[in-house]
Amino acid sequence: MAEAKWYVVHTYSGYENKVKANIEKTIENNKHLAEQILEVRVPMQDEVELKNGVRKTVSKKMFPGYVLLNMEMNDDTWYVVRNTRGVTGFVGPGSKPVPLTEAEMKPLGIKTENVSVDFAEGDSISVVAGVWKDTVGVVQKMDYNKQTATINVELFGRETPVEISFAEVRKL
Numbered sequence: 001m002a003e004a005k006w007y008v009v010h011t012y013s014g015y016e017n018k019v020k021a022n023i024e025k026t027i028e029n030n031k032h033l034a035e036q037i038l039e040v041r042v043p044m045q046d047e048v049e050l051k052n053g054v055r056k057t058v059s060k061k062m063f064p065g066y067v068l069l070n071m072e073m074n075d076d077t078w079y080v081v082r083n084t085r086g087v088t089g090f091v092g093p094g095s096k097p098v099p100l101t102e103a104e105m106k107p108l109g110i111k112t113e114n115v116s117v118d119f120a121e122g123d124s125i126s127v128v129a130g131v132w133k134d135t136v137g138v139v140q141k142m143d144y145n146k147q148t149a150t151i152n153v154e155l156f157g158r159e160t161p162v163e164i165s166f167a168e169v170r171k172l
Helices: 016-029 075-082 102-108
Strands: 005-011 037-041 044-051 054-061 066-071 087-090 124-127 136-143 148-155 158-165 169-171
Touching (some): 016 037
Antiparallel strands (some): 037 066, 124 136, 136 148, 148 158
């Protein structure tokens, strides 16, 4: 079995989320593809907009017209992705897709090395660095690709989910 790598797919502008949904639906219907196409991602970034004197945080696409795929490249996966509605092709010379390098993936927040941590979902952790230092919370969700844990913190009298880097927490 080949190693999964990150590839970039070009789509019609505005079709990024539709392409992501279509590929995920295809994976759901064909179980053998679930082991070959591991993740479909539309990279987003938060931007602060000021409208009518009100600050508002809005998520915008980092690369309009592109979708990232973590997959094993073979004839089946290439065919499925290439023939998904809204996809115009893979990024690379001619018809040969080129995987992203480590240096290209780093600014996207995608980490490839596996990290083992001594806590899991449901464990109580303490934040030891960053903005939320000295905060205690229970891990709600873990994202190994981004190397973050989501905990609920009390903010203005409400439980609010906060994403914190693995490096900033320790198990209680």
